[in-house]
Amino acid sequence: MARWPGGTPERLQEAAIELFTERGYERTTVAEIATRAGLTERTFYNHFADKREVLFPGQDSFIAGVQDALGRAPTEQSPLEAVRAVFTAGSDWLDQRRNAAERRRHILDAHPDLREREWAKLAALAAAIADALRGRGVPEPAATLTAGVSVTAYHCAAARWLADPQHGTFGQHLHASFDELHRTARNW
Amino acid sequence: MARWPGGTPERLQEAAIELFTERGYERTTVAEIATRAGLTERTFYNHFADKREVLFPGQDSFIAGVQDALGRAPTEQSPLEAVRAVFTAGSDWLDQRRNAAERRRHILDAHPDLREREWAKLAALAAAIADALRGRGVPEPAATLTAGVSVTAYHCAAARWLADPQHGTFGQHLHASFDELHRTARNW
DNA sequence: GCAACTGATTACAGGTTCTGCAATCACTGT
């Protein structure tokens, strides 16, 4: 018998999402989150760097995964093709979590501080991609630009995926975004 | 004779930059900034929404200006051309403030919280541009994508402008970024 | 069997950020 029930960070995340949904992000204190999870405020900060981070579980490992996958992508792919393929490979994972993503999006949209953190995560993703591209021999500023453009397309696809009343798959929106990118690029 | 010496926000900004440079962002309290400016902590918060905002003066009006200029850009320009032209129009303004920009960059680079705010400002800029493009009749998702790509190029240009040991003008780096964008787009 | 170790949790104290509210006070217009 374990001394402490497992899944502490998960319990904190669930409690946080419940409370944020019920009464909003600002009107919820960290102490309340911890209490609902059967823990104390101090324990919350043992698992999350700050109050916002509880809404971004696994983001850092996702970013690391993208960077890693890009490192082993076939060399004959162009940089943008490689990134696009890596994103596409992870699209099923997202589709299976649409409900959770929708609830999370609601909370994020309601508070600027949380969107700020989201942009920070996207910037970190772009930095990781740029790093991987440089590792593939892409020179600057092409690496940074390609990474930024890719993340823009990714983010745009994610937004439209969640806003889509027809509930199309993330993969469909991803391809639509990248295709639109090619189309508009032709008019430059 | 005015009751209070003028330029309160400017004095707070100068005091903040001095202190952040001397002992770092984290080791400087808002009370210390206010005291150095001959004011109180409460007055600081009358002028800035939070501690970080003191390093982003006039950003919101800059964003509004970009949006406004885009609204009156000639219709025969393609969306990306229009944005590029608006950015170029403001490049002299930046060149005249290179020193201040360098000091500010040093402070920003040293603390993640500040970079987070910077990304939030860039995201706000992208949103404003997307809005202006939609006003020009650009449909979604092209508007959002073009705006995102533009801001990526802008940000990349700004970074390289400040990192350039040859001290090239911002306009040169801006054009280099946009040209590189065209070049890489051809390999997609 | 027993002691030392481990590692998650907890208790506590305290600094900092940020907000709400009411008061001050020189200047302004009537």
Place this chain on the structure above:
DNA sequence: ACAGTGATTGCAGAACCTGTAATCAGTTGC
């Protein structure tokens, strides 16, 4: 004179976050 304006201030307090040390069930080494 005299009320109005508006920037500043004082004060109280909630919430966020951190450092440090204590607790204690389970595990390991002997």
